[in-house]
Amino acid sequence: MDGRDDLSQLAGVGFAESRRIGCSVVYLESTDSTNLQARRLAEQGAPEGTVVIADEQSGGRGRMGRNWVSPPGVNLYLSVVLRPRLAPQQAPQITLLSSLAVAEAVECCCGLIAGVKWPNDVLLGGKKVAGLLGEIAATMSGVDFIILGIGLNVNMRIDQLPERPLYPASSVAIEKGETVPRVPLAKRLLRLLDLHYGIFLEEGFDPIRRRWQERCAMLGRRVEIDGGGGLLSGEAFGIDGEGALLLRLQGGRVERVLSGDILAVH
Structure with a gap:
């Protein structure tokens, strides 16, 4: 295996330049789910910034319990333990922050213009190449x-991709037209995640929110959303301080959408 694609070299005590994320990196050749493994470590007291990265997942999951296709040796599957001092309703901010870091890492390493889509996707050319999943453990305090x-x-490869009716799936290599070394991309991603998380802790969500909105092509367009309690249609024009999508409905009323699936963009 090309050394620039051997994820095992990331394992160990982490990156010297990292302030938080990547302080410790656990590499697994194969696992059920990096999120499950990271949760087990968190419950055992793993410090903030601990990363679990794997070459393959047998039970990778996306939002709403959906399966995340995770073939061996081709992608990045990783999970990070974070311990921010937040109210539970602020947790979606972390997912938005991470999608920004992924988009910037792809752009920096591969020279491709990457966009973000609410609530948790990264797009290349309108096709989904990444998804984020934040799982929270919280108490009343x-x-x-x-x-x-x-x-x-x-x-x-194209034949490995799942079928998606809206925002069809793709990969960085397909969009770039050549194989992409995973190790430099993983390192850049963790550094940018560490950078943005630090900004978030020190300055709040506003700087992240502004940069996220600059990368979101669906803003200013009419969208249809399944919000769980029924279908909504309106102009998406931003996200608020808690990460909710702001939707201007017919007649001018503004609806805050806390969670949901984008069904169509016009």
Whole structure:
């Protein structure tokens, strides 16, 4: 295996330049789910910034319990233990922060313009190449820990991709037209995640929110959303301070959408 694609070299005490994320990196050749493994470590007291990264997942999961296709040796599957001092309702901010870091890492390493889509996707050319999953453990007093899962399709072939009716799946290699070394991409991703998480802790969500909105192509367009309590249709024009999507409905009323699936963009 090319050394630039051997994820096992990331294992160990982490990156010297990291302030938090990547302080310790656990590499697994194969696992059920990096989120499950990271949760087990968090429950055992793993410090903030601990990363679990794997070459393959047998039970990778996306939002709403959906399966995340995770073939061996081609993508990035990683999860991070975070222990921010947040109220539970602020947890979606972490997912948005991480999608920004993924988009910037792809752009920096591969020269491709990456966009973000609410609530948890990264797009290349309108096609989904990454998804984020934040799972929270909290009490009445606040967040105990958050497990941030990241799945990034790096070198998947067309025949390996799942079918998606809206925002069809793709990979960085397909969009770039060549194989992409995973180790430099993983390192850049963890550094940018560490950078943005530090900004978030020190300055709040506003700087992250502004940069996320700059990368979101669906803003200013009419969208249809399944919000769990029925269908909504309106102009998406931003996200608020808690990460909710702001939707301007017919007649001008503004609806805050806390969670849901984008069904169509016009």
